[in-house]
Amino acid sequence: MDPLEFRQKRKFIVKLGKMLHKYGTPAFRLEAYLTDVSTYFGLHASYISTPTTLTFVIWSDEHEDEYNHSARLLPGDLDMNALSRTDELASRLLAGDISLADADIELDVIDQLPSPYGKWLTGFAFSLSTGAFAMLMGASWPEILWSGLLGIVAYIWTLWAERSRRVTLMLEPVTAFVSGFLACAISRFFDPGINIPLIVLSSVIVFVPGLALTMGLAELSSRNMVSGTARVMDAMMQLFKLYFGAFLGIAAGFALFGQNQFIPASSLPYWATWLAVFLLCLALVVIFRTRAKHIIWALIAAFIAYGATVYASEHMQQGLGTFVGAFALGVYANLFTRVANQPATIVAMHGLIVLVPGSKTYIGLNSFVSGQDFVKADHIGQEVFIIFMSLVAGLIFANVVAPTKKAL
Template sequence: MDTFEFIQIRKFIVKLGKMLHKYGTPAFRLEAYLTEVATYLGVRASFIATPTSITFVIWSDKHEDEYHHAARLQPGEMDMNSLSLTDELANELLSGKRTLAEADKRLSEIDVMPSPYGKVITGCAFGLATAAFAMLMGASWSEIFWSGLLGLVAYIWNLWSLRSKRVALMLEPMTSFAAGLLACAISRYFEPGINIPLIVLSSVIVLVPGLALLMGLSELSSRNMVSGTARVMDALMQLFKLYFGAFLGVAAGFSLFGENLYRPAESLPFWATWLAVFLLCFALVAIFRTRLKHIPWALTSAFIAYGTTAWSSEYLDQGLGTFVGAFALGIFANMFTRIANQPSTIVAMHGLIVLVPGSKTYIGLNSFISGKDFVNAEHVGQEVFLIFMSLVAGLIFANVVVPTKKAL
């Protein structure tokens, strides 16, 4: 291998690593995938990834050439469209269908590619996701409507954060503050007796870092200690900021509009739960930027995860039921990898979002601080811990039974 070829290879690996990090790839998957690519390209490499940085060390077989690179990066966000296209590009390069120069040019094109769904559809998806979550939590039809409306307000804050660094730093507390204040105004002028805390939680559920907590625990279980600890602590800080903003918004709302006396509404029919799962995962298609050809797989993964968990919970404890659901989801995601030759993350995330107890973490924090429950949830702290552990264990067992063919 001459020096020019080595330079081309290490440039491609560095750009590939930064892009996969940008798309929210966990550290242990990112490091394993880059190692596979480096091996195929004929170089030796070592990588250290955290939520905010990547360190690359790349060298030739006999150390004729060696390269070190450290990059400070922002935490990535889920972008299944770009992740899928990047993986396809890597496959084409490794199979000889593209040269390194062509692959490098294509990577640059993927990097600047906008969401395939646009801002309008994504905004509607925010509103649909928040309304579907409220339905899943057993809210009344009016509370579902208001949750969806406040979800659109959360999306406006999200768009503003993309243009302003100051807003981006305060996105979580300002969004939940606005939701709390508006929910109190709604209870004063439009709908007395609504469940304000539930509406606030539903309206910011897209920002609740339940998935980040699960990824951090998964990294810790794979002994990526630095990355796992950093991701867990970052998720906890996001959760604290969301709760503080909501607490402040509701307190300000009660001062301005008077306190709200909650009146429980009639329970929704049984079929509403399954409808909520479908609508929530359908909305996540635009939020996660899932490609059109992967939508049936993504929706199926959600129903497999939720249905298996609901069925097994009739015979087992809830935590063990979640283990069975995560196990079934992991097997399905790994089968998807074998059939479609795409990363399992593309479909697994839709199923995990139904199982991850991010909302229960928020509810537990509210119960711990205020001493009040706005939904019927006993021993919520124990449940959250057990469910998280069951999810991690279920995915690990699934990888043992049906090994994935891809590191992603």
């Protein structure tokens, strides 16, 4: 292979890998995808991906040319718009529809793309997601409203974190602290009797790392030990920071405004649960920057995951019901890759958000520390463990029954 050609190909692979890592691609999917691209280019390669590092080792057939590269990266955030466009670009390159030089230029363009929904709509999505989650947890209508308003506060802190390194480092605890303090003020001056811990949990649900925990366990199940362990531990530390911030904020609020006496409100009708799933997934479309042509696919994924879980839970234990939901979601996502020729991750993440027990992990932590439950939850620790295992097993079985067309 000509040295110039080798240099062009390895530069493209390195840039592609860094971009996919930036968009939150799990290690086992990222490594498999880059290996497929390397094989097409006629190169041999080995990759190691973790949440904070990415290592490339690339060589030609006869080892005339070899290249090693290791980069220190920040953990990626989900960006379905950029992920979809990057995959489309790679597909066009592999099909011979675009030159390697032009593809390299287009990667830079994709990397600079802003959110297709803008800041105002994203802020509304934060508010909608927090309110929808409160509805899903059985909160009263006033509690849903307060949760949505505090979701806007969380978004303001997120915008500030984009401009300040110091705020980025303390984003989760300070957001939870402010939410807890404001919830106590709301109870004191506007709406006595509200469920403060539930409102605080709802207002920071965007930061609760349930999805990261699931991805970490999935990486461990695929023998990506370093990446899986790092992701799980990072998610646990994020959870601890959120809980401590909320605990401190509520304590400060009670000290200043007085204790709150929770008065249970009447339960919401059954249809509100399905409305909550719809609104939550609609908000996630904006937060995840999902492309317009994939919105319907994403909404269907959420309803398939939740509907299969609810139906199975009526006939099986709840944890096993989650297995059925994850299995149905995995099959649907893998079929999506064959129909739309796009990564399964684009629709799978929307369904997983409905299934992952990140909120229950937070509730279990609260029960362990305070000895009190702010929602009815029996045997929460065992339930969370079973649900996590069921999620991972369901996705593994789905990949066996309906193998994915793409590595992503």
